[in-house]
Amino acid sequence: MDRGTLRLALTVGALVLSLLAGFALGRVNAGGDPAPGPGAAPTSGVGAHTHPPGTGPHEHPTGAAAGPAGAETGGLSVSAGGYTLVPAATTFTAGRGRDFRFQVRGPDRRAVTGYAVVHEKPMHMIVVRRDLSGYQHLHPTMAPDGTWSVPLTLPSPGVWRAYADFSAVDATGGQHPSTLGVDLVVAGSYQPRPLPAPAREATVGGFTVTYEGTPQVGTSQPMLFRVFTGGNPVTTLEPYLGAYGHLVVVREGDLGYVHVHPEPEPAGGAVKFWLAAPSPGSYRMYFDFQVSGAVRTAEFTLTMP
Ligand SMILES: [Cu+2]
The missing domain is CATH 2.60.40.1930 (Macroglobulin (MG2) domain)
Structure with a gap:
């Protein structure tokens, strides 16, 4: 057998194998694919609904799956x-x-x-x-x-x-x-610190920071942060990274992460965020703010029943 004939034989053999493999895969797919049909669509449960064919995923104005900012955690995966x-x-x-x-x-x-x-x-x-x-x-x-x-x-x-x-x-x-x-x-001797008790007031660097508002699971609620010094409201909050404050919220247990930004202008001296709690549980909230060119972080524990 010369080289050309050998190559042709190998090519034909490979083609036959490919066809057989494709046939086998086709059989597997035809027999075992749990393709969703009309009967497989969810018919009950919160947020269950059907999409018209061909519309694909879309954002919902409300709801836990793809709804308000802060309803989902990130950072759980590399x-x-x-x-x-x-x-x-x-x-x-x-x-x-x-x-x-x-x-x-x-x-x-x-x-x-x-x-x-x-x-x-x-x-x-x-x-x-x-x-x-x-x-x-x-x-x-x-x-x-x-x-x-x-x-x-x-x-x-x-x-x-x-x-x-x-x-x-x-x-x-x-x-x-x-x-x-x-x-x-x-590495070293790890001394875990218990999560501080829930509080609506925190002090940092001579400032007292308070917040009003109670997040709800799956529904955005207003959260108003105010900064005081010497008992007086601070009226000279400066924009830090394009906002009058940044709020990072981390869930105890898995360190699920939420980052929200406030409304563009302070409302009555308060920095206003909209926050939805991703789930019941305890969270640590970190509020970054800037006064006189210095950025500080006030920390609060929040427990959601
Ligand atoms: Cu940043």
């Missing part, structure tokens, strides 16, 4: 929606700062280099220990190859959660808001 957080190293020494480096890989598995600027920054990074202490809000910088870095000091032993909060821009200009999370580890 990979979601086709985007994956890839840290260079996740081990730190207590109290010793170094650069934390990472990339976000896109659906094509390459490092993402296109990001939308959201609240003045293309990347927001929140770091908190898993007992919800030690909150930090950082802004990494990106090298041209898509590698982000930020100086980071983890002051105490334990497991810390780092959240990358960003909106990737794809080749067609589409934006993909994402929050991905990864654990960082500091």
Whole structure:
């Protein structure tokens, strides 16, 4: 048999095998595919409804699935929606700062280099220990190859959660808001701190911060934050990252993450957010605000029955 004949025989053999494999796959699909038919559509339960054929997923004005801002948590996974957080190293020494480096890989598995600027920054990074202490809000910088870095000091032993909060821009200009999370580890004797009791008042750096409003599970409610010093309302709150405050809410137990922004202008001296609790449970709320050029964070525990 000469080389040409051999090649032809191999090609024909491969083709036959492909056809047989395709036939087998077709059989499997035909027999085992639980394709949703009219009988499979949900007919009961909160939010159950059918979509006309061909309309695909869509946003709902209300409801728990895709509804009000803050109704869903992020940051529970290193990979979601086709985007994956890839840290260079996740081990730190207590109290010793170094650069934390990472990339976000896109659906094509390459490092993402296109990001939308959201609240003045293309990347927001929140770091908190898993007992919800030690909150930090950082802004990494990106090298041209898509590698982000930020100086980071983890002051105490334990497991810390780092959240990358960003909106990737794809080749067609589409934006993909994402929050991905990864654990960082500091060896040593870990002394977990109990979650402080729920309170509507917190002090930080000589300021007293209060909030009014009670979030409901699945329904946005107004939350009004006020800042006082020496018993007087502070009237000189400054915009920080394009807003008069930022509110990060982290759930105890799994560290599910919610980040909300306020209405553009203070209402009667209060910074007003709309917040829906993702579920019953306890949360730590971190309210970032700026006075005289300095950013401070007031922290509150919130328990949802
Ligand atoms: Cu930020």
